[in-house]
Amino acid sequence: MQSSSMINYDYSVAKLFAFATIILGIVGMLIGVLIAFQMAYPELNNLAGEYGTFGRLRPLHTDSVIFGFLVSGIFSTWYYVGQRVLKVSMAESPFLMALGKIHFVLYLLVVAAVVVSLLLGITTSKEYAEFEWPIDIGIVVIWVMWGMSIFGLIGIRREKTLYISVWYYIATFLGVAMLYLFNNMEVPTYFASGGYGDWWHSVSMYAGTNDAMVQWWYGHNAVAFVFTVPIIAMIYYFLPKESGQPIFSYKLSLLSFWGLMFVYLWAGGHHLLYSTVPDWVQTMGSIFSIVLILPSWGSAINMLLTMKGEWQQLKENPLIKFMVLASTFYMFSTLEGPIQAIKSVNALAHFTDWIPGHVHDGTLGWVGFMIIAALLHMTPRMFKKELYSKKLMESQFWIQTTGIVLYFSSMWIAGITQGMMWRATDQYGNLAYSFIDTVNVLHPYYTIRGVGGLLYLAGFIMFAYNFYKTITAGRVIEEEPRSASPMAA
Amino acid sequence: MFHWLEKNPFFFAVGVFLVIAYAGLITILPDFMNSARPVVGTKPYTVLQLAGRHAYIKDSCNACHSQLIRPFKSETDRYGMYSLSGEYAYDRPFLWGSKRTGPDLMRVGNYRTTDWLENHMLDPASVVPGSIMPKYGHMFNNKANIETAYAEAVTVKKVFNVPYDEKDMPKLGSFEEAQKLALEEAKEIVDNMKNPTVKEAYAKGEIKEIVALIAYLNSLK
């Protein structure tokens, strides 16, 4: 195998997943905005009969942003970054090319099955693992295909040492595989009962407290391995490449990797504080959540220091803006999370809107911005076109940032207000408020949150438009830029 | 040694896997047997209640309602006795929820009646002014899935030794017997309801989702 100038990197699979990222992103965020407004204006629940109620749409929102927007973003960047840091083209292996394309087609089929089944109310009720067993099998197949693609490409690589991003992609693959398999252990009732009832129905292998422990071991770490690990993989490639600066300390990136891998998995217990889970599991969950600040900040600081001496790029290049804000939000939410995991804070915050608030600074700020920046960086290189409009990106950045600020600030206030009202007592020691009082007081915050979400969605649609115009009307570029992405004013 | 690992993707992957699997091994496995022991007096759900539980899951009631009372005075005052691990021994899946947009339902059967639940599910704001809960009118039209509930009960009895058909425990029997039992159990609830569609359907031997749901909610004590 001799490298020749005839071969180029082949981005056909990366492109397909990039389209999926954008379309599923719009769908997921649109549903998110709708259900946010449903909480402020409950009449919006009646738009589509039983299929339009909050209960049916909430899992569809979480799953379409996580497994639609985010996972296709991960796949898209893998099929781009993987080739480049391993210095091998997918075009060199017809097998890997075919595998990648089948991977995409199967992925779309499973997405369609998920949408239909969740709208029909076919769900196991476990958060982020709502799919019944036939879909679970489909997901496992897709995941295995991705694994084959990762290790297949590694098998034919030219660069011997694996770049840090590849480490993170491998960890994503393994972590999600382990968590998903164990959390979705279930017995199909149709077969076990000898042919009664719906064939797709299943019952969990774990009961009660055990089920809760396994679920939050999954639920928390799904966040780790889908919201954090692959996004770090992206930023370790795209930030240095776009800015032309090598990572501040490559050694620190390796250390934080092992630190994160070891610590993250312990923290799941913090979702179950004051529940019937054994005390020591709760305490472990609390302690490790706080230890988790170290490796998280290790990565985040490493990213920010990469820009050392080059901060003028922040002004000139909107992509750098997106990435620097993403790492700032990463620091912010990895500090907020451990604070919420302290037992006494958790007693107040748990079950309130502060939790969705925390999730959204991570997802909108860190994950969303990083994927947007990654796609913007990839677009000119995949399509050989100049980015259509810098102005549009600038305004998208500010609109979305405003949206995130509205989102988390309103949810902070809402969560703490609600938590305080639930426990407030009058002078005789009786509860001061009925439950509905604590709901009615939240109306303005729910409205502000809805507006914040709407701004973020608007920014995302601007991004989609920019992407579309780049492909159809962008100026053709002859040579691939070494660092900063070319863009028209 | 370290550098060797960085160049050998297979052993690198094994290393990563060991490191991430460690926490799960330590925190989850050892308490498995212990947490699964039922509290004395806890019974598995009847087929009708199970069908109601499926309706509860189908519309993701757990997205807004928890079923976990924490040991704080403000919670026990509001919702009743705090939760014990053994009370969940027959909950597959668990329905603790993660967000209280509405109140906790762990012991809702203690303080709400069939009549109240019927009105509330049809139009929550008519019973609780200012409520932001959606109307669940479709539960009055959809048929409860007794067959799937029966399949689940049979499955957990066979696979996990859940004590159906034992002394003082709910009866299952054959599917025909189970259907008959479910109809009998539903009668008391339907008698306490006003909705004509539900009553007409019951006269024809059909159980609506709402009836099963109320049976389930009434059983939560």
Add this chain to the structure above:
Amino acid sequence: MDMESIRELQAYGYAFASVFFALIFYGYIYHLYTSKKKGGKDYEKYAKMALDDSLESSPIEKVEPTKKDKEEQ
């Protein structure tokens, strides 16, 4: 085995494994930061992999061609 002895074994196993992992981790840190001085690897050079990633540029460390590849050439 009763619950208590399982607990005890678990506690020992946990303590041992944690110390073991911590030692490896510190060993790794020591290795990373002394490797260059001892004439071994300079880890920072790998950061260039992201910057210099075109298909034509030469790898930092080439994969050794296997015997089979050599025969084919």
